[in-house]
Amino acid sequence: MHTAMHENSGRFHPVSAPDFLPLPQLRQLQLQRFQTIVRRAYERVELFRKRMDERKLTPDRFQSLDLVGQLPFTVKNDLRDTYPFGLFASPMHEIVRLHASSGTTGKPIVVAYNQDDVDVWSSVMVRSFAACGLHRGDIIQHAYGYGLFTGGLGAHYGAEALGATVIPISGGNTERQIMVMKDFGVTAICCTPSYFIHLIERARELGMDIKSLPLRTGVFGAEPWTESMRQYIQANSNIKAYDIYGLSEIIGPGVAMECLHQCGSHIFEDHFYPEIIDPKTGEVLPDGAEGELVLTTLSKMAMPMIRYRTRDLTTLAAEPCECGRTIRRIKRIGRRSDDMxxxxxxxxxxxxxxxxxxxxxxxxxxxxxxxxxxxxxxxxxxxxxxxxxxxxxxxxxxxxxxxxxxxxxxxxxxxxxxxxxxxxxxxxxxxxxxxxxxxxxxx
Amino acid sequence: MKLNQLSVFLENKPGRLSHPCQILADAGINILTLSLADTHQFGILRLIVRDWQTARDVLAKAGAVVKVTEVVAVEVADKPGGLAHILETLEQLKVNIEYMYAFTFRSQDKAVLVFRFEDPDTAITMLQGKGVSVIDGVELYNRVEKGA
Incomplete structure (x- = not known):
C-alpha cells in the first residue's frame, strides 16, 4: 500500500480507495472496463457500430489500452444529431434519470443514467468531496442549479453519500444564500467561482464579512477559472478554493477533482479514461503536452461515450502527487478550444x-x-x-x-x-x- | 473642519443620474449640493448631504459604488472677485485644487465653495492662516436650514 495513504489513512473515506490503486492494477482495471464498454457501445449504439464498421474495427481487437487511439472520436454534434435518445445503450425501462444541457446553441443534448450509473456518479462525487477534505459533519451549501443541469443532483447525492449535511439551496437569491450561510453554520459551498465572488461582494455590501463565518471549503466548477480568481477568493473569504471538473456528456461533475495540495484535478481514471490530443490533427499527445482532453467512459452503461472530445485544453500530469493518489491530474482548465x-x-x-x-x-x-x-x-x-x-x-x-x-x-x-x-x-x-x-x- | 463628500460612479447614459437621486429621495435624504464630472463614457456624481453615513449605506445597498472623501467648505464674498481672491490665495500657498464646486445657497453676502485638496488638513491650516473662513459641517447645516 502507498505510504502516503498509510500515514493519512484516517483522513480518507473508504470510497476513495481506487484513487490510490497501484498503477499496474489500475491499468488492468481500465482495460477490462474498456473492453466491456466498447463491446456494449458496438452492440447497442448504431452510431458507434457504424463508425467502427467503417474502419473495420471489432470489439475483439482491443487487447491493450494502447489501441484506444484507433477508435473514432465522438463530438458534441453527435449528441445533437441523435437527439434525444439516439446514443442510449439501455432500454428506457432501465434508465432511471435523464439530464439535459443548457443548450445555448440550438437543441439541448440529453444524457441518460441507469441505477449503476447513478451509483458510480455518487461515488465519484464522494471521492471528489473527500479529496478536498470534506467529511461527515460538514454542512454543505449546494448552490449549483438543481434541475436538468447535472451540477445539481450529481453533487447533491454525492454529498449525502459522503455523510455530510446538504442544504439544497440551488442557485440564485443571493441574499438568502448569505443568510443561510451565516445562520446554518455552513462549512463548505459548491457553486461556480464567479458566483462565489458575487457572494463575497454582496456580503460586503450588506456589511457582513464572510471571513467571520465557519465556511472553510469551496468546491468550484462548471466554468473555466484562473489561479488569480482562486487567490482572490482565498484572500477575501478565508476558504480554500478547489477546482472540480466534469461535463454532462461524460457524467456531470465528479470527473476530476483537486486534492488538498491544489495542484491540478485528479481524474477518476478507473471510470473515465483520459487522452490528450492535438485539436487540429487528432493525434494523441504524451503526458505533459498541452492539448484537448478526450474522455472515454469506462463504466457508464446507459450512455457510454467513446473518445469524447471535450474542447477543454489542458495537460495530463502523471508525476506522483504529494497526496499519494496514483490517478493522473489534469491541469486547471483556463480555456476551451471553442471559447477562443x-x-x-x-x-x-x-x-x-x-x-x-x-x-x-x-x-x-x-x-x-x-x-x-x-x-x-x-x-x-x-x-x-x-x-x-x-x-x-x-x-x-x-x-x-x-x-x-x-x-x-x-x-x-x-x-x-x-x-x-x-x-x-x-x-x-x-x-x-x-x-x-x-x-x-x-x- | 472637514466635510464628508460622497462620490458615486455613473455610466454616461440617459437616466443614470436620476437613479442615485431617487434612492436618496426614497430614504428622505436632502442633497445640499452636488457636482457632476463626466467624460464621454462615464461620470462621477459628487454629493454633500447631512446624514452621509445613511446616504452611503442606502446607495451601497442599492448596488452603487460609493466613495467617501473629505472636502473643505470655504466662505467667500458673494461679489465680483470673490472667487478670484480665494484662488489667488491658494496659488500663493501653492495648494493644488483637485476640483471645486459651489453651494447653491447663500447667507447674507457670502457664498460657500467646496474644495477637494489632496491634503485637506494642511490646506485648512494654511487657509485659516490667511484669514479665510473655513466652515465646519455643523455650521454649514445650520446655514442651509436657515436659508431654506
Whole structure:
C-alpha cells in the first residue's frame, strides 16, 4: 500500500480507495472496463457500430489500452444529431434519470443514467468531496442549479453519500444564500467561482464579512477559472478554493477533482479514461503536452461515450502527487478550444483578458468582451465593472485606470481594446456559466 | 473642519443620474449640493448631504459604488472677485485644487465653495492662516436650514 495513504489513512473515506490503486492494477482495471464498454457501445449504439464498421474495427481487437487511439472520436454534434435518445445503450425501462444541457446553441443534448450509473456518479462525487477534505459533519451549501443541469443532483447525492449535511439551496437569491450561510453554520459551498465572488461582494455590501463565518471549503466548477480568481477568493473569504471538473456528456461533475495540495484535478481514471490530443490533427499527445482532453467512459452503461472530445485544453500530469493518489491530474482548465475567438488575425482566449484585468490593481474579474465590426474592421470592447477598490472621486484616476487596462491587454495580445468602465452589477451574473464573450460581428 | 463628500460612479447614459437621486429621495435624504464630472463614457456624481453615513449605506445597498472623501467648505464674498481672491490665495500657498464646486445657497453676502485638496488638513491650516473662513459641517447645516 502507498505510504502516503498509510500515514493519512484516517483522513480518507473508504470510497476513495481506487484513487490510490497501484498503477499496474489500475491499468488492468481500465482495460477490462474498456473492453466491456466498447463491446456494449458496438452492440447497442448504431452510431458507434457504424463508425467502427467503417474502419473495420471489432470489439475483439482491443487487447491493450494502447489501441484506444484507433477508435473514432465522438463530438458534441453527435449528441445533437441523435437527439434525444439516439446514443442510449439501455432500454428506457432501465434508465432511471435523464439530464439535459443548457443548450445555448440550438437543441439541448440529453444524457441518460441507469441505477449503476447513478451509483458510480455518487461515488465519484464522494471521492471528489473527500479529496478536498470534506467529511461527515460538514454542512454543505449546494448552490449549483438543481434541475436538468447535472451540477445539481450529481453533487447533491454525492454529498449525502459522503455523510455530510446538504442544504439544497440551488442557485440564485443571493441574499438568502448569505443568510443561510451565516445562520446554518455552513462549512463548505459548491457553486461556480464567479458566483462565489458575487457572494463575497454582496456580503460586503450588506456589511457582513464572510471571513467571520465557519465556511472553510469551496468546491468550484462548471466554468473555466484562473489561479488569480482562486487567490482572490482565498484572500477575501478565508476558504480554500478547489477546482472540480466534469461535463454532462461524460457524467456531470465528479470527473476530476483537486486534492488538498491544489495542484491540478485528479481524474477518476478507473471510470473515465483520459487522452490528450492535438485539436487540429487528432493525434494523441504524451503526458505533459498541452492539448484537448478526450474522455472515454469506462463504466457508464446507459450512455457510454467513446473518445469524447471535450474542447477543454489542458495537460495530463502523471508525476506522483504529494497526496499519494496514483490517478493522473489534469491541469486547471483556463480555456476551451471553442471559447477562443479571432480578432484581427490574433487568437484570443478570455482568460488572457482576465489575467490582464487582474494584473491591474483593484480590478475584479467581472467583465464582458464585446466584438463588433465597424467598416470591415474588428473591434474589441471590454466592459469592466467598477469596484469600491478601483473607484476614485477623481476623473483623472479613473481615466488612468482605463489606460492601465488598455495597456495591459495590449501587452498580452498586441491589440488595442476599448475599455468601458460600467456600474457594478450591470454585467449579468452567472448562476450557471458566465457569458464572457458577445460576438456581434455576424460572421 | 472637514466635510464628508460622497462620490458615486455613473455610466454616461440617459437616466443614470436620476437613479442615485431617487434612492436618496426614497430614504428622505436632502442633497445640499452636488457636482457632476463626466467624460464621454462615464461620470462621477459628487454629493454633500447631512446624514452621509445613511446616504452611503442606502446607495451601497442599492448596488452603487460609493466613495467617501473629505472636502473643505470655504466662505467667500458673494461679489465680483470673490472667487478670484480665494484662488489667488491658494496659488500663493501653492495648494493644488483637485476640483471645486459651489453651494447653491447663500447667507447674507457670502457664498460657500467646496474644495477637494489632496491634503485637506494642511490646506485648512494654511487657509485659516490667511484669514479665510473655513466652515465646519455643523455650521454649514445650520446655514442651509436657515436659508431654506
Amino acid at each position: 475567438f479571432i480578432i484581427r488575425g490574433v487568437n484570443v482566449f478570455p482568460s488572457q483578458i482576465e489575467s490582464a484585468l487582474l494584473a491591474v490593481e483593484g480590478t475584479m474579474p467581472h467583465y464582458q468582451i464585446i466584438l463588433t465590426r465597424n467598416k470591415g474592421l474588428d473591434e474589441m470592447e471590454v466592459q469592466v465593472e467598477v469596484t469600491p477598490e478601483s473607484f476614485s472621486d477623481k476623473i483623472g484616476v479613473m481615466e488612468a485606470l482605463q489606460g492601465k487596462i488598455i495597456h495591459g491587454i495590449e501587452n498580452i495580445l498586441g491589440i488595442r481594446a476599448k475599455i468601458s468602465l460600467v456600474e457594478p452589477h450591470s454585467i449579468q451574473r452567472s448562476e450557471g456559466k458566465a457569458k464572457r464573450v458577445i460576438d456581434k460581428r455576424n460572421m
